[in-house]
Amino acid sequence: MHRINLAPDVIDRAVARRGRLHVYETLDPARTALLVVDLQNGFVAPGFPAELPSARAIVGNVNRLARALRRAGGHVCWIQHTAQPDAPWARFGEFAAGWGRRLDEVLRPGEAGHALYPELECAAGDEYVRKTRFSAFIQGSSDLHERLAARGVDTVIVTGTVTNVCCESTARDAMMLDYKVHFVADANAARTDEEHNTTLANMLLWFADVRSTQELMTLIEAAPVSHVVSGRGA
Numbered sequence: 613m614h615r616i617n618l619a620p621d622v623i624d625r626a627v628a629r630r631g632r633l634h635v636y637e638t639l640d641p642a643r644t645a646l647l648v649v650d651l652q653n654g655f656v657a658p659g660f661p662a663e664l665p666s667a668r669a670i671v672g673n674v675n676r677l678a679r680a681l682r683r684a685g686g687h688v689c690w691i692q693h694t695a696q697p698d699a700p701w702a703r704f705g706e707f708a709a710g711w712g713r714r715l716d717e718v719l720r721p722g723e724a725g726h727a728l729y730p731e732l733e734c735a736a737g738d739e740y741v742r743k744t745r746f747s748a749f750i751q752g753s754s755d756l757h758e759r760l761a762a763r764g765v766d767t768v769i770v771t772g773t774v775t776n777v778c779c780e781s782t783a784r785d786a787m788m789l790d791y792k793v794h795f796v797a798d799a800n801a802a803r804t805d806e807e808h809n810t811t812l813a814n815m816l817l818w819f820a821d822v823r824s825t826q827e828l829m830t831l832i833e834a835a836p837v838s839h840v841v842s843g844r845g846a
Contacts (some may be wrong), residue, residue: 661725780814
């Protein structure tokens with residue numbers, strides 16, 4: 613698990629801007645979706661090209677949030693990064709070179725690396741979303757925005773890996789699409805504590821409320837239980 617370290621001056625700047633640390637003091641579970649970004653074997657399981665041991669450490673917190681939000685009538689979306697052999701992402705190849713090609717191979721549908729990490733607790737009614745870019749919300753990456761709009765979702769809780777890549781990209785674009793965004797400090801995972809905390813600071817100042825799993829659990833459990841709406845899988 614990462615050692616969380618938000619610098620005092622970052623916290624002071626956030627409070628000075630809005631008069632309090634958090635923008636959103638409540639949430640409506642029926643209009644809230646937990647986004648679980650890329651917790652796939654290719655990023656989590658031992659021996660894969662992009663394995664992050666820190667990602668295994670957050671699985672328990674992700675499961676806790678998923679259970680709590682389902683009980684309250686909210687929604688859970690499992691997002692899987694998906695390589696497209698017939699439409700390769702040229703810019704990613706430029707930055708990732710040979711390592712990127714190996715990663716693309718294991719993130720193709722049907723490959724073991726594409727599958728969700730088996731210790732994740734998926735349930736009937738959850739959504740399964742495939743994305744082809746770092747952000748699940750950028751044009752052409754996935755149909756996540758349309759799925760959430762169909763459910764009336766206006767709030768997202770971002771978890772997963774990698775903190776400073778796909779999770780940050782998805783959270784930034786969610787805020788720009790007018791979602792209320794919660795970024796979970798101990799349910800996102802990066803390569804290093806420094807990279808993780810840099811993203812947390814940026815989220816807090818510009819894009820999202822940054823809370824711990826327990827703080828999100830408290831918000832969810834304090835909300836009235838909402839009517840559960842059945843969703844479609846993929």
